[in-house]
Amino acid sequence: MKFIQGKVSAVLAAGLLAVALPLGAATDCRVEKIGSMPLPPSGHTGTAGAFVGAVDNRLIVAGGSDFPGLKPWQDGEKVYYDDIYVLTGGESGWESEKSGTKLPVPLAGGCAVSDGKALYCFGGSNANGTNNVVYTVRYSGNTLQVDSVSVLPDGFIPASAVLYKTVVYVHGTMGGSNALFRYSISSGKWHTAAPCPDRPLSEGCPFVYQHNGREDAFYLIGGRGRDGEGLYLSSSVWEYLPVHDRWSRRTDIMIDGKETPLMYSCAVPYGSAHIVVIGGDDGAGFLFRDSLSRQIAACGDTAVRDSLKSELTDAFVSHQGFCNRIFAYHTITDTWIQAGEAGFPLPAVTTAVLMGDDIIIPSGEIRPGVRSGDILELSITDEVRFGWINYAVIILYLLGMMGVGFYFSRKAKTTDQFFKGGSKIPWWAAGISIFATALSAITFLSIPAKAYMADWGMFIFNMGILIIVPIVIHFYLPFFRKLNVASAYEYLEQRFSAPVRYLASLFFCLFMFARVAIVLFLPSLALNAVTGLDVYLCILLMGIVTLAYCTMGGIEAVIWGDVIQGIILVGGAIISLVWLFSGVDGGLGTVMEVAIDEHKFNILDFSFDWTKPVFWVTLLGGIANQLLTYTSDQSVVQRYITVKDTAGTKKGLWLNGILSVPIALIFFSIGTGLFVFFRQNPEMLNIGMSNTDSIFPHYIMCGLPVGIAGLLIAAIFAAAMSTLSANINSTSTVMTEDFYAKLKKNATDKGKMRFARWTGIAIGTFGIVMAVLLATFDIASLWDQFNFFLGLLTSGLGGLFMMGIFTKRIGTRSALTGFACSIVVLLLCNGYSHVSVVLYGFIGLVSCFVTGWLSSFLYGYGK
Structure with a gap:
């Protein structure tokens, strides 16, 4: 007994002799360029709105759009692409190549999910209008093949999607209101689900899976839309429970302690309860440019119109780039933090993909009308x-x-x-x-x-x-x-x-x-x-x-x-x-x-x-x-x-x-x-x-x-x-x-x-x-x-x-x-x-x- 009492006393004494200094923990978010898209030398600088996802441990980037010639403020024309790029990671870094396979039609602005074996592409548009065909991109041997597997419900315009088991939940708009559909990968059938009870969110709202501590949940983050009252930006975060088919409002996007709209950010689930939100745009400049564009369209005075056009050009050219900060939302405590900051604007209008412990961000738009062909890697470490x-x-x-x-x-x-x-x-x-x-x-x-x-x-x-x-x-x-x-x-x-x-x-x-x-x-x-x-x-x-x-x-x-x-x-x-x-x-x-x-x-x-x-x-x-x-x-x-x-x-x-x-x-x-x-x-x-x-x-x-x-x-x-x-x-x-x-x-x-x-x-x-x-x-x-x-x-x-x-x-x-x-x-x-x-x-x-x-x-x- 004396031996045992001595051991207990020794262990407790060691704890009581502790120096009361906090240990602390530091999160380090580091964004690095790891490669470039193999773009043709024709003024094509990158792609925005491409279909992105991992297939057989390779990253697929399909379609997208760019302004290869004149920019938007120069009345340039947006060009849509049908190219498919393949990004492969290895010990020596990431390599990218242009596949010989193409999409059936040029497309951009849709949404995509991957089950690891195939990339499912929903919606999108091109110069001819919106697309209602669902495509899959998968490997057949060593060759990519694209198949048409379904069509969208009539009048439905997808905005974002998330995969849950073997079902894809696709959020979008229909008839001027939010809509949510479930697409079964195995049967190819569509089923309706409860729509988000908010104003229509038609663009730039990532839809992300994460566990909320009690059950599986999806999170619809930010975005923008337009209704009878006009264009608006969203700072809301909506939680959807697939088991109960129920939505609930969570804490709004918080930046610098304020509720802040955010659209076209990249969002990925990370760890057991976090969602990492990368970059995006708070929309302040977008609203200003949209207001100028509407004034120009309505103005009949040539001099005034030219002045407004000059002001619009300055707004585009002087833009410093989209948000360069990285945020993290915690689903259990319902809290937001700034997790890190890059030394350059982070791309928006693209999709980030978790590959191992790192997040890969291919191409995207770094400021209004300007694409980037860079492939970025976000690494998160806690020391x-x-x-x-x-x-x-x-x-x-x-x-x-x-x-x-x-x-x-x-x-x-x-x-x-x-x-x-x-x-x-x-x-x-x-x-x-x-x-x-x-x-x-x-x-x-x-x-x-x-x-x-x-x-x-x-x-x-x-x-x-x-x-x-x-x-x-x-x-x-x-x-x-x-x-x-x-x-x-x-x-x-x-x-x-x-x-x-x-x-x-x-x-x-x-x-x-x-x-x-x-x-x-x-x-x-x-x-x-x-x-x-x-x-x-x-x-x-x-x-x-x-x-x-x-x-x-x-x-x-x-x-x-x-x-x-x-x-x-x-x-x-x-x-x-x-x-x-x-x-x-x-x-x-x-x-x-x-x-x-x-x-x-x-x-x-x-x-x-x-x-x-x-x-x-x-x-x-x-x-x-x-x-x-x-x-x-x-x-x-x-x-x-x-x-x-x-x-x-x-x-x-x-x-x-x-x-x-x-x-x-x-x-x-x-x-x-x-x-x-x-x-x-x-x-x-x-x-x-x-x-x-x-x-x-x-x-x-x-x-x-x-x-x-x-x-x-x-x-x-x-x-x-x-x-x-x-x-x-x-x-x-x-x-x-x-x-x-x-x-x-x-x-x-x-x-x-x-x-x-x-x-x-x-x-x-x-x-x-x-x-x-x-x-x-x-x-x-x-x-x-x-x-x-x-x-x-x-x-x-x-x-x-x-x-x-x-x-x-x-x-x-x-x-x-x-x-x-x-x-x-x-x-x-x-x-x-x-x-x-x-x-x-x-x-x-x-x-x-x-x-x-x-x-x-x-x-x-x-x-």
């Missing part, structure tokens, strides 16, 4: 300095955990000591260990992220523990304590048969393999965000340290490690919450006011929508998932037999349940505080953040003083490593007791110890490999993925224990039938319904028990 004090805190923590393993390795000489700790663990330590095991990095990161993105709808989910504790104590605990076995699944053999035990143990191990990978990847992601270290290196570091201390010291090292980690993570969360609220302008009062206004405290949503975390979904899902964890999860059940007697185990369970309530309040409050803090300080957000689950470590990175940040990152490691070590030890226990000891006759205690340690190493290694693979996938929410695995692989386990404890008539065949049916039901739910993943545990548990009970009438009584 953070972590500091040696923070590194020292983390290293001290990791070394401390290694020390725990070495200390208890001297005692873990028998399987009883390695798996049960000799049943001498204090009840309070077991309770904290259960709490720390359940409070994984998924809780530490994803719950604040959920509250930050949405609301407190998931709070009820976490309160299920208060309902479950008395049920576990009264019905389940007597069985586990009476049997006094290392593996919980031995009960299933005594109640049903050996095959049921083997099956349950196998599925538990499968779940642990998935869980180990997820809880290992999350803190590695946090470390990567904070230090810039490669995420794969972080996975190896975390995995090896955890493997070392939990395989050396057994369950005692795991439990006392959990105690240390529990103190660190709770202390870190409290420090973070206090610092976060104190950093909000107006403090707690402002947090409450903003959270109420933005409906962040929504908990009791009694609507019967099984696709969302409403009250019924979170209540049933929370009860089911807690029941599964505390009755069939070996990593938790194993703690029940490490305490001397049943009374101590009961105290430990109640301690865990009581701790869970205030800790849940803390983590949800952190999420709400993050929302208010970043709403007040949107410039501190990481524009390129690829996963919003990283928002809490990002705040730690940019908002906390040196040293305290290191302590908080250590807390994230603690949250993950407590779960990871418990998972490795419990899986090792199951594989040793349920497979090795059962299948190897006359297995010695020494042989089981050797097998247990090597199995733990193998499990940890496998988890590391799977975490590396997980790092290559784009996962919107690791919390949702975790619940899917939990429901799919463990609800059947909970059903087996429930059938065994609460019924007598269900036998082996009925139990296996229920188990199989629960998996089938969950697979059907996942593939053919939109039911919330929060309910997967409940659905699996109920379907397992009900089908098992019903089948018992066919198979007869069990034992």
Whole structure:
């Protein structure tokens, strides 16, 4: 105990000795010329209004217009083109070439989207009028081909489009009003959707996809139009929800703190919740030139008309170029910032395309009537300095955990000591260990992220523990304590048969393999965000340290490690919450006011929508998932037999349940505080953040003083490593007791110890490999993925224990039938319904028990 107390004191002291200097974060937006369009030497300087998109990792620029001869103020004629250019990126830079394939007719001013395989071109016009044919540009072998695939709805003039799954949403105007149509790529059919409830926006309004924290959404930004009252410019931002077919007004475009119209900007989704808006025109000069043009057309006096023409020419020639600034709109906090600035005018009337981590902007119009053939690349980087004090805190923590393993390795000489700790663990330590095991990095990161993105709808989910504790104590605990076995699944053999035990143990191990990978990847992601270290290196570091201390010291090292980690993570969360609220302008009062206004405290949503975390979904899902964890999860059940007697185990369970309530309040409050803090300080957000689950470590990175940040990152490691070590030890226990000891006759205690340690190493290694693979996938929410695995692989386990404890008539065949049916039901739910993943545990548990009970009438009584 003195050793453990010393380690806790050392880690906390390192945090308290921190130098209170803010870390800060800086976003660098750099625009560089990376090439030029291969334009013919005929005065053709570039293209505006071309159809642009990525096809087979190459950028396609089709059509467009220019004034190759005289300019607009010289009464020059606009020329439309049918040329198609191909831009290819490589290690030596971008290369561009003119394709031998052409559009069927010259076109410019339409809109286009790409699904990666083809570029879909909608609308546009030329000297002969508007185009109503939909074209696709795709590769056939190494040759581009253009096909006509559809025609536009009658009278519809497209302005902008966005791709969502296999459907293209096209915004435009029809009959002088806004219109929105859905075009199915697979069927080629058109369907109407709710139009934007604004004045007609017919030009220069990009339509962009991005997640808003709750669901997928599209954003219609700025633009211009004309109605009976004349020409007007828009500063509005409209959000469209495709699932609900509903529009809502968001914060207007804000430039220098003022609502500012913006048209023909380039806009692309970037990161998990930002839209980068590049350049554009505020329209002030455009309105002036339009007014002069109308006066010239209406003027009958030659001298006055010539004077007006001269003034119009001066307005064109003296124009300094379109906006050279880069803006970022954050969909969750509904805020605008200026992210950067170029040293030259940025092109408008073109389309920017995200290629990898960079944004490519081909050609376009740099000032009225003047095109540019340059190909630009926008690179966005976020730089953070972590500091040696923070590194020292983390290293001290990791070394401390290694020390725990070495200390208890001297005692873990028998399987009883390695798996049960000799049943001498204090009840309070077991309770904290259960709490720390359940409070994984998924809780530490994803719950604040959920509250930050949405609301407190998931709070009820976490309160299920208060309902479950008395049920576990009264019905389940007597069985586990009476049997006094290392593996919980031995009960299933005594109640049903050996095959049921083997099956349950196998599925538990499968779940642990998935869980180990997820809880290992999350803190590695946090470390990567904070230090810039490669995420794969972080996975190896975390995995090896955890493997070392939990395989050396057994369950005692795991439990006392959990105690240390529990103190660190709770202390870190409290420090973070206090610092976060104190950093909000107006403090707690402002947090409450903003959270109420933005409906962040929504908990009791009694609507019967099984696709969302409403009250019924979170209540049933929370009860089911807690029941599964505390009755069939070996990593938790194993703690029940490490305490001397049943009374101590009961105290430990109640301690865990009581701790869970205030800790849940803390983590949800952190999420709400993050929302208010970043709403007040949107410039501190990481524009390129690829996963919003990283928002809490990002705040730690940019908002906390040196040293305290290191302590908080250590807390994230603690949250993950407590779960990871418990998972490795419990899986090792199951594989040793349920497979090795059962299948190897006359297995010695020494042989089981050797097998247990090597199995733990193998499990940890496998988890590391799977975490590396997980790092290559784009996962919107690791919390949702975790619940899917939990429901799919463990609800059947909970059903087996429930059938065994609460019924007598269900036998082996009925139990296996229920188990199989629960998996089938969950697979059907996942593939053919939109039911919330929060309910997967409940659905699996109920379907397992009900089908098992019903089948018992066919198979007869069990034992």
